[in-house]
Amino acid sequence: MEWLEIAVTTPGEWVEAVSNIFIELGTGGVAIEDPALFSLYLQGAEDEVALDPSSLPREPVVKAYLPVDENLDVRVATLKRRLFALAGEDVFNIRTRRVMEEDWARAWRDYYKPVPVGRRLVIKPVWEEYPALPGQVVIEMDPGMAFGSGTHPTTQLCLTLMEDILSGGEEVVDVGTGSGVLAIAAAMLGARRVVAIDNDPVAVSAARDNVKLNRVQDKVEVLCNNLLDGVAITADVVVANIVADVIIRLIPQAVGILKPEGLFIASGIIRGRERDVVGALENHGFKIVDRRCRGEWYALVARGGCRP
Numbered sequence: 001m002e003w004l005e006i007a008v009t010t011p012g013e014w015v016e017a018v019s020n021i022f023i024e025l026g027t028g029g030v031a032i033e034d035p036a037l038f039s040l041y042l043q044g045a046e047d048e049v050a051l052d053p054s055s056l057p058r059e060p061v062v063k064a065y066l067p068v069d070e071n072l073d074v075r076v077a078t079l080k081r082r083l084f085a086l087a088g089e090d091v092f093n094i095r096t097r098r099v100m101e102e103d104w105a106r107a108w109r110d111y112y113k114p115v116p117v118g119r120r121l122v123i124k125p126v127w128e129e130y131p132a133l134p135g136q137v138v139i140e141m142d143p144g145m146a147f148g149s150g151t152h153p154t155t156q157l158c159l160t161l162m163e164d165i166l167s168g169g170e171e172v173v174d175v176g177t178g179s180g181v182l183a184i185a186a187a188m189l190g191a192r193r194v195v196a197i198d199n200d201p202v203a204v205s206a207a208r209d210n211v212k213l214n215r216v217q218d219k220v221e222v223l224c225n226n227l228l229d230g231v232a233i234t235a236d237v238v239v240a241n242i243v244a245d246v247i248i249r250l251i252p253q254a255v256g257i258l259k260p261e262g263l264f265i266a267s268g269i270i271r272g273r274e275r276d277v278v279g280a281l282e283n284h285g286f287k288i289v290d291r292r293c294r295g296e297w298y299a300l301v302a303r304g305g306c307r308p
Contacts, residue, residue: 010059014086180220238265
């Protein structure tokens with residue numbers, strides 16, 4: 001299958017807005033090349049870094065992929081119109097290129113290695129060997145064209161929070177599941193039932209494949225759905241690793257399905273938007289019980305919530 005890669009170079013203050021436009025266009029997710037995050041990686045041991053400093057962007061780049069089909073021209077035109085309406089024609093640099101799915105997958109596989117997260121978790125691409133240590137929980141992943149390899153700080157923040165929160169027997173809902181990594185981790189950390197939701201059919205297909213790969217299909221159900229619209233379930237934990245604007249829209253729906261002492265894990269929040277999300281949570285009766293950050297990214301844990 002052929003895809004159009006769209007890369008938008010943007011000043012840092014517009015990253016959130018550009019990401020939200022992509023998501024509303026139905027791309028299923030975005031990849032953000034953040035110079036601040038690359039700087040953190042470059043501080044690591046020399047033999048662990050696969051980055052060429054001279055090739056790194058000076059400003060953030062937001063990337064997404066659209067299938068090359070009869071709707072492509074309309075979606076690209078809509079993207080450009082919304083970007084120019086947001087900040088004018090001179091603010092963003094838009095680059096596109098067509099890629100075959102197989103070529104795209106091969107291009108990044110060399111840079112996707114097993115990643116230890118938290119105390120026990122290891123996210124391992126299916127094509128890599130990894131001798132697990134006693135007590136480690138190894139999650140096999142093949143993201144395909146879906147977002148969510150487990151390497152981004154927002155995903156790792158969610159994983160470490162779930163590791164601390166889940167003790168066994170919980171019902172968990174993962175909104176914006178992407179490749180399914182958080183839903184699979186929840187199941188492998190002891191959750192009794194997990195509902196994984198995404199509005200992108202490509203992500204839903206990848207998540208279902210990864211659920212089978214990790215043999216947790218008896219616990220994890222993957223749905224193609226718009227956020228929590230029409231979802232009838234009561235949950236101990238709702239986790240959403242998306243962007244701030246979508247999280248804010250999700251909060252009233254999360255209130256409706258969480259048990260009275262349930263927890264809402266919200267991640268994907270870039271610096272400068274944390275206060276907006278905290279305010280929206282508190283306006284709906286949530287109490288912030290934990291907050292963590294890595295680089296420019298924040299994750300929050302909120303308890304409770306008041307039904308209107």
